[in-house]
Amino acid sequence: MGAYVRDESDPSSARHRFPAEVISHAVWLYFRFPLSLRMVEEMLAARRIGVNHETVRQWALKFSQEFAAQIRRRLPAPEDKWHLDEVAISIAGRKHWLWRAVDQHGVVLDILVQSRRNTKAAKRLLRKLLKKQGITPRVMITDKLASYAAARNKVMPSVEHRQHKGLNNRAENSHQPTRRRERIMKRFKSAGQAQRFLSIHDQVANLFHRTANTTAAEHRTSRAQAFMTWAEVTGLVAGF
The missing domain is CATH 3.30.420.10 (Ribonuclease H-like superfamily/Ribonuclease H)
Structure with missing residues (x-):
């Protein structure tokens, strides 16, 4: 799921049985790709993470609006x-x-x-x-x-x-x-x-948006930055 560790100073995922990394990944899957809640459940199960689809729904309801608000604040100003x-x-x-x-x-x-x-x-x-x-x-x-x-x-x-x-x-x-x-x-x-x-x-789509006519190298750089921003937004810190 990527080299991330939990930021213990972030209280958003406190009192949850699963760490912030799992919550972040589940919410990202659900909003980033055309997946149902049951599909997200199965994808997590493939990684030996036993999360019910109803739990994924509750995470989406609880965390996603704040994630989106933070993304909006961090994105560049719109074009004219x-x-x-x-x-x-x-x-x-x-x-x-x-x-x-x-x-x-x-x-x-x-x-x-x-x-x-x-x-x-x-x-x-x-x-x-x-x-x-x-x-x-x-x-x-x-x-x-x-x-x-x-x-x-x-x-x-x-x-x-x-x-x-x-x-x-x-x-x-x-x-x-x-x-x-x-x-x-x-x-x-x-x-x-x-x-x-x-x-x-x-x-979420804006954060991972690929601008037309970008090179593969530019896209990789942009995508890496998007994942870094997602980690910051969701209370994770990158571990390299």
């Missing part, structure tokens, strides 16, 4: 070109809309699960983005949904807005991991669950 897109998802038999914003490198800026696909929903996304990112983009790229233009005029009228479906592949492609998770999880149970899970999932 934002791609926005929305995709339909089914929750408890009802159609909802997953609104997502990414920068030009595919790093997810934020997501918002809403029941509507209209100007009010688009305004909520833009306001949430401005609050979370703390900056205004230079360019906003969307598909031709009229709600984006109306929301942009109200929330950030000075931002250049380009509407063209062919320009927005970056945002559309960012939905693919969500579709894979949807299938594994047999759909989300509620809008709140989808919002919580995807907010964490996307931050």
